[in-house]
Amino acid sequence: xxxxxxxxxxxxxxxxxxxxxxxxxxxxxxxxxxxxxxxxxxxxxxxxxxxxxxxxxxxxxxxxxxxxxxxxxxxxxxxxxxxxxxxxxxxxxxxxxxxxxxxxxxxxxxxxxxxxxxxxxxxxxxxxxxxxxxxxxxxxxxxxxxxxxxxxxxxxxxxxxxxxxxxxxxxxxxxxxxxxxxxxxxxxxxxxxxxxxxxxxxxxxxxxxxxxxxxxxxxxxxxxxxxxxxxxxxxxxxxxxxxxxxxxxxxxxxxxxxxxxxxxxxxxxxxxxxxxxxxxxxxxxxxxxxxxxxxxxxxxxxxxxxxxxxx
Amino acid sequence: xxxxxxxxxxxxxxxxxxxxxxxxxxxxxxxxxxxxxxxxxxxxxxxxxxxxxxxxxxxxxxxxxxxxxxxxxxxxxxxxxxxxxxxxxxxxxxxxxxxxxxxxxxxxxxxxxxxxxxxxxxxxxxxxxxxxxxxxxxxxxxxxxxxxxxxxxxxxxxxxxxxxxxxxxxxxxxxxxxxxxxxxxxxxxxxxxxxxxxxxxxxxxxxxxxxxxxxxxxxxxxxxxxxxxxxxxxxxxxxxxxxxxxxxxxxxxxxxxxxxxxxxxxxxxxxxx
Numbered sequence: 001x002x003x004x005x006x007x008x009x010x011x012x013x014x015x016x017x018x019x020x021x022x023x024x025x026x027x028x029x030x031x032x033x034x035x036x037x038x039x040x041x042x043x044x045x046x047x048x049x050x051x052x053x054x055x056x057x058x059x060x061x062x063x064x065x066x067x068x069x070x071x072x073x074x075x076x077x078x079x080x081x082x083x084x085x086x087x088x089x090x091x092x093x094x095x096x097x098x099x100x101x102x103x104x105x106x107x108x109x110x111x112x113x114x115x116x117x118x119x120x121x122x123x124x125x126x127x128x129x130x131x132x133x134x135x136x137x138x139x140x141x142x143x144x145x146x147x148x149x150x151x152x153x154x155x156x157x158x159x160x161x162x163x164x165x166x167x168x169x170x171x172x173x174x175x176x177x178x179x180x181x182x183x184x185x186x187x188x189x190x191x192x193x194x195x196x197x198x199x200x201x202x203x204x205x206x207x208x209x210x211x212x213x214x215x216x217x218x219x220x221x222x223x224x225x226x227x228x229x230x231x232x233x234x235x236x237x238x239x240x241x242x243x244x245x246x247x248x249x250x251x252x253x254x255x256x257x258x259x260x261x262x263x264x265x266x267x268x269x270x271x272x273x274x275x276x277x278x279x280x281x282x283x284x285x286x287x288x289x290x291x292x293x294x295x296x297x298x299x300x301x302x303x304x305x306x307x308x309x310x311x
Numbered sequence: 312x313x314x315x316x317x318x319x320x321x322x323x324x325x326x327x328x329x330x331x332x333x334x335x336x337x338x339x340x341x342x343x344x345x346x347x348x349x350x351x352x353x354x355x356x357x358x359x360x361x362x363x364x365x366x367x368x369x370x371x372x373x374x375x376x377x378x379x380x381x382x383x384x385x386x387x388x389x390x391x392x393x394x395x396x397x398x399x400x401x402x403x404x405x406x407x408x409x410x411x412x413x414x415x416x417x418x419x420x421x422x423x424x425x426x427x428x429x430x431x432x433x434x435x436x437x438x439x440x441x442x443x444x445x446x447x448x449x450x451x452x453x454x455x456x457x458x459x460x461x462x463x464x465x466x467x468x469x470x471x472x473x474x475x476x477x478x479x480x481x482x483x484x485x486x487x488x489x490x491x492x493x494x495x496x497x498x499x500x501x502x503x504x505x506x507x508x509x510x511x512x513x514x515x516x517x518x519x520x521x522x523x524x525x526x527x528x529x530x531x532x533x534x535x536x537x538x539x540x541x542x543x544x545x546x547x548x549x550x551x552x553x554x555x556x557x558x559x560x561x562x563x564x565x566x567x568x569x570x571x572x573x574x575x576x577x578x579x580x581x582x583x584x
Binding site for chain 1: 432435513521543
């Protein structure tokens with residue numbers, strides 16, 4: 001077991017290294033630099049002397065291979081560089097915003113689980129019923145919904161018309177500020193989770209051991225609690241984990257819409273400012289987050305179902 | 312072959328979006344960009360302006376029709392690129408095996424680890440906003456699932472009699488891949504491409520909404536929503552209709568993809584009946 005865990009954790013390293021390389025390559029072909037984006041608004045030409053001085057200050061005048069070597073050696077020391085714009089270490093900027101992103105992701109996931117799991121379960125127990133059809137229609141609609149549009153509509157109804165909730169911002173970090181962005185972000189995982197739960201429960205219901213349980217005289221409730229729920233739970237836990245891993249990446253647009261101070265809005269702002277070290281750093285952190293959660297899911301899965309390890 | 316409900320509904324919705332985009336010059340009442348008139352700004356829907364007007368007095372209905380052209384172009388072209396990359400890599404990896412397969416596999420795993428919207432965002436940051444950048448960004452970032460499916464389907468076909476017969480007959484590798492294997496893996500690939508079109512339309516809308524996609528004054532559904540954000544209290548129709556258009560278009564592609572899967576995958580059919 002320990003060997004499996006260690007192996008899975010070690011597998012993160014090459015992936016993240018390739019991602020870091022990929023990000024570096026993409027951004028080293030950027031036409032124009034941060035300095036040029038600061039001054040060129042398309043109308044006036046930037047002062048070449050000033051540009052040269054800024055480029056030198058940011059180390060952008062050095063050849064690509066030197067910059068790459070510096071980037072890698074910094075990364076190895078867990079140094080993500082310094083923001084061009086704020087002159088603060090990227091890690092610090094990300095650290096400041098991580099908590100808000102985590103809060104949003106956790107709240108969205110809780111919202112999704114609380115609704116999706118019971119709904120998917122009930123739908124699977126009565127396949128073909130009205131509830132089942134509604135759940136499936138709702139799920140495919142949820143997957144097709146542009147989240148930021150839903151957010152905009154929720155904002156209109158609950159903040160502007162009914163005046164029940166704040167329309168944007170982090171405020172004092174209270175739950176009231178969290179509700180609208182979390183519900184908006186939670187809709188896609190809700191739809192996916194409802195679908196997976198239904199499919200997983202249906203599979204278990206058709207399994208031989210459930211038929212055996214019925215035939216040995218257990219009541220419907222006992223069969224569902226002891227056999228169906230337990231086995232379906234494995235799939236549900238895995239799905240929840242995977243969805244949670246991808247949530248921070250998906251939150252980018254929602255964070256921007258609700259002016260939520262997470263790493264998603266940091267990424268978008270840095271992209272428009274051409275603040276490359278921050279863009280590189282946030283992308284790396286988002287990917288690392290995804291990989292760590294995936295690994296954790298694999299490990300949990302192996303604990304629950306020992307057959308996986310051999311695979 | 313029996314077409315299910317989701318296939319029919321999906322085909323209808325997708326057909327409507329395609330017709331709307333193609334016939335936009337005839338169906339639209341006004342020019343989507345040039346017919347701006349501040350005297351008509353923020354008018355609610357009526358008989359002249361079916362979906363109302365925006366802050367610059369442009370007809371929202373006409374802009375949505377032209378927006379369909381952008382969404383469809385992005386959806387179709389980006390999926391053509393994705394499918395070409397995914398199928399080529401997946402099929403050749405599985406067929407040749409060895410170090411090439413390892414490389415393809417590794418690359419796919421890396422791509423799966425980067426959320427596609429985040430990757431597209433990075434590519435857009437490099438290429439700058441605009442339609443061509445969008446096509447490249449969304450075309451390069453979403454091929455990993457197609458690649459996986461092409462790879463696993465090819466693996467299972469590789470050892471079949473007819474492929475080995477083609478080898479015995481002395482067909483070249485490329486010829487075998489394109490004439491013997493490709494036609495037989497097209498089903499699942501087509502399903503992935505259809506579902507991918509839906510997510511490409513969503514990503515285009517999201518990137519344009521963030522100001523990184525199609526630039527104003529061109530009528531992308533996503534950038535129409537960016538403008539609507541400022542107006543939502545005064546003119547909610549500027550937010551409702553473009554969003555509805557995105558929703559129905561994506562729903563169409565998703566239902567069509569699901570429906571195609573039901574038709575093409577005999578296992579699913581057996582389980583349903």
